[in-house]
Amino acid sequence: MELGCTHSPCQINAGSVCIRFMQRGLDSETKKQLEEEEKKIISEEHWYLDLPELKEKESFIIEERSFMPCEDLLYGRMSFKGFNPEIEKLMIQMNSRYKKEEIEADDKMEADVSDEEMARRYESLVGTIGKKFLKKRDRHELQDEDEDENSNLRPSNVKKMFLKPQD
């Protein structure tokens, strides 16, 4: 007798998939099915209004129960003729809060310095501050340039790099 295993191609049937191998909860599919069944049960018992959908109208009425914003009332604590200096300070503070909103609409202040003067000042300013960030070598060059007008200008692009000695 030959010991031979003849394996027929394994046919996976649906039943074997349902074998619970290391599964603690329900499968996602079975979950969905259960939910749908539950919904069906609920919706049959549920009562609903058989009316067309009513849209809630946007109301343009805002109800405000306090008088304070209506009449712009002042702060309720006041002191006169220096009776209570702290309260007098408070009065100025609180009442200026109302007036701050009015002052926002004021015009721009007139400039003390004209635009031309500003441009002139900026021209020289850029130069002076630019000098600050130059390296020492460049600063040296600048100085020489300023002093000799007649001498030939050195090509400033040539940086002093290490020259390899020829053999």
Place this chain on the structure above:
Amino acid sequence: AYWVDSQQKRYVPVKGDPIIGIVTAKAGDIFKVDVGGSEQASLSYLAFEGATKRNRPNVQVGDLVYGQFIVANKDMEPEMVCIDSSGRANGMGIIGHEGLLFKVSLGLIRKLLAPNCEIIQELGQLYPFEIVLGMNGRIWVKAKTVQQTLIVANILEACEHMTSEQRKQALAKLSES
């Protein structure tokens, strides 16, 4: 904006309104404050500037407090505090022991607090005094002498029914004497 202006004496608590209240009871962590409404308001002891659980404010029954409502609707008990939203007192808190508290109608308070109120300005020229106006119809006045305090209080009560001329006459008489 439209609003309904009515003459009334009975105050209905409204959120954000500054009011003068009288402390009637101390119940654990809160004070019960009479604000002239249908219910007493509650005021937590932590609702004062610089108050902590260890550093309790020195509030006794019968004290006057100036604060504002944070909760005020018809379904709940009104709650008030003596600090503003940033935690500062801004003039709110316990009002001193001296002075006089009296009641006027709500309409007068609104008149007095209007931005261009002549009554208050004219009174301010008379004597040095201090005044706190609560939206619940209560006014507290303190001046240097009892007599001056009473004069200011009487004028404020009466000016509801006086015309501006009558008022100016009365004040002129006072400033002479």
